[in-house]
Amino acid sequence: MSRHCVGTAPDLPCWRPISALRPAMSAPWWQWVASTDSLTARIVSAGGERPFRVRLLRQGVGFPRPHEALALGMPARRYAWLREVALCVDETPWVVARSVAPLKALRGQCLERLGERSLGSWLFRQPDLVRSPLYATRHAPGFAFPGDDRISSLWGRRSVFQNGGKNGGLSLLVQEYFLSTMTDDLVLPSR
Numbered sequence: 001m002s003r004h005c006v007g008t009a010p011d012l013p014c015w016r017p018i019s020a021l022r023p024a025m026s027a028p029w030w031q032w033v034a035s036t037d038s039l040t041a042r043i044v045s046a047g048g049e050r051p052f053r054v055r056l057l058r059q060g061v062g063f064p065r066p067h068e069a070l071a072l073g074m075p076a077r078r079y080a081w082l083r084e085v086a087l088c089v090d091e092t093p094w095v096v097a098r099s100v101a102p103l104k105a106l107r108g109q110c111l112e113r114l115g116e117r118s119l120g121s122w123l124f125r126q127p128d129l130v131r132s133p134l135y136a137t138r139h140a141p142g143f144a145f146p147g148d149d150r151i152s153s154l155w156g157r158r159s160v161f162q163n164g165g166k167n168g169g170l171s172l173l174v175q176e177y178f179l180s181t182m183t184d185d186l187v188l189p190s191r
C-alpha cells in the first residue's frame with residue numbers, strides 16, 4: 001500500500017499521483033491542479049481586480065490525521081503545527097487549505113505569526129525549497145469552512161515542501177481543495 005493511500009474506508013482519503021487522475025480531469029482543471037508555482041499568486045491573478053484575502057480558520061498545535069502523518073513520515077501521536085485557511089476572492093472561498101508540519105522541524109520558523117498573510121508568499125521565498133510530487137484526491141477536505149453546506153470540493157491536491165537548513169530543516173504538508181465556487185466564478189468545467 002502506498003503511504004498516500006490509507007485503507008479503503010470511505011472517510012479515509014485516498015491520495016493518488018496526479019497523473020493517475022489526469023484522465024478524469026478537464027484540461028482547465030489540470031492547469032490548476034498540476035501547477036507547482038504559488039497558488040496564491042495564481043488566484044490573485046485570476047481574480048483580476050477583485051480583492052484577495054487569506055481567511056484564517058484555525059491555527060494551532062494538535063495531532064496530525066493518520067494519512068497526514070504518513071505523508072510526512074512522522075508518528076501520528078506526535079504534535080504538529082496545523083493551519084486551516086480559505087483563500088478568498090471577493091470574500092468567496094475559492095480554495096481551502098490545511099497545512100501540517102511536525103513541531104520539531106518548525107523551530108525558529110515563526111509560522112504562527114503569519115496570521116492572514118499567505119503561507120505561499122512566505123514559502124516561495126525560502127532558499128533551497130524542494131516540493132515533492134503532487135498527489136490528488138476527490139475526497140472532501142474533512143474540516144469545516146464558511147459555506148461548506150453549499151460549496152463542494154472538486155479536487156484536492158497535496159505535496160510536501162522541504163528546505164535543507166540546519167537540524168533537518170522545514171517539512172510542511174500543504175493540502176489544497178479547489179471549490180465549486182471557482183467553477184462558477186471562472187466558468188470552468190464541472191471536473
Ligand SMILES: C=C(O[C@@H]1C=C(C(=O)O)C=C[C@H]1O)C(=O)O
Pocket residue numbers: 037038039040041054083084085087095097098099117118119120121123174176
Ligand atoms: C502554498 C501556498 O500557500 C497558500 C496559502 C496557504 C496559507 O496561507 O495557509 C495555504 C495553502 C496555499 O494554497 C501557495 O500559495 O502556493
